[in-house]
Amino acid sequence: MIRPSVFAWVALAGAVGISLFQLKQSVQTMDEDLLRLNRQIAAEHQTIHLLRAQWSRSNQPQHLESLSRIALDIEPMKPGQMARLGDIPFRPAAPARAQDAQPAPRGIPAAGAPPPPPPAPPAPQPRARVQAGTHAGAPAIASVAEAGPGIARGGR
Numbered sequence: 001m002i003r004p005s006v007f008a009w010v011a012l013a014g015a016v017g018i019s020l021f022q023l024k025q026s027v028q029t030m031d032e033d034l035l036r037l038n039r040q041i042a043a044e045h046q047t048i049h050l051l052r053a054q055w056s057r058s059n060q061p062q063h064l065e066s067l068s069r070i071a072l073d074i075e076p077m078k079p080g081q082m083a084r085l086g087d088i089p090f091r092p093a094a095p096a097r098a099q100d101a102q103p104a105p106r107g108i109p110a111a112g113a114p115p116p117p118p119p120a121p122p123a124p125q126p127r128a129r130v131q132a133g134t135h136a137g138a139p140a141i142a143s144v145a146e147a148g149p150g151i152a153r154g155g156r
Contacts, residue, residue, distance in 0.1 A: 093119045 057063065068074065 090118075093117075
């Protein structure tokens with residue numbers, strides 16, 4: 001007759017065998033995945049190497065110059081194409097109202113004509129102040145209208 005302890009030992013040995021078999025299968029699956037990933041990484045490294053070689057060839061100045069001659073209709077700059085800053089005419093100032101608008105002159109002003117005065121800078125807008133209690137020494141704002149028009153809309 002079989003003792004109960006022998007039955008327990010046989011069951012334990014069977015459970016250990018089954019778990020070792022499952023562990024071996026999962027390790028083999030992970031090993032195959034690792035091998036596949038290493039092959040993919042090697043292929044990506046090779047692709048990166050080829051792309052860098054193509055980029056260095058495409059980025060050479062001689063190659064870019066030959067492509068620009070073929071594709072673009074650009075000629076080298078000539079000395080007669082250069083001008084001084086003083087030779088460029090100023091743009092007329094924009095009128096304040098649409099009723100005051102006059103057509104802009106089409107010609108370039110004469111060389112002796114003085115340039116028009118530059119437009120006046122815009123008036124400064126008042127800045128918002130921090131409310132009392134958020135910063136030591138900062139005065140509180142009595143109303144939004146006192147802070148300025150940009151504060152009511154959420155601007156600065």
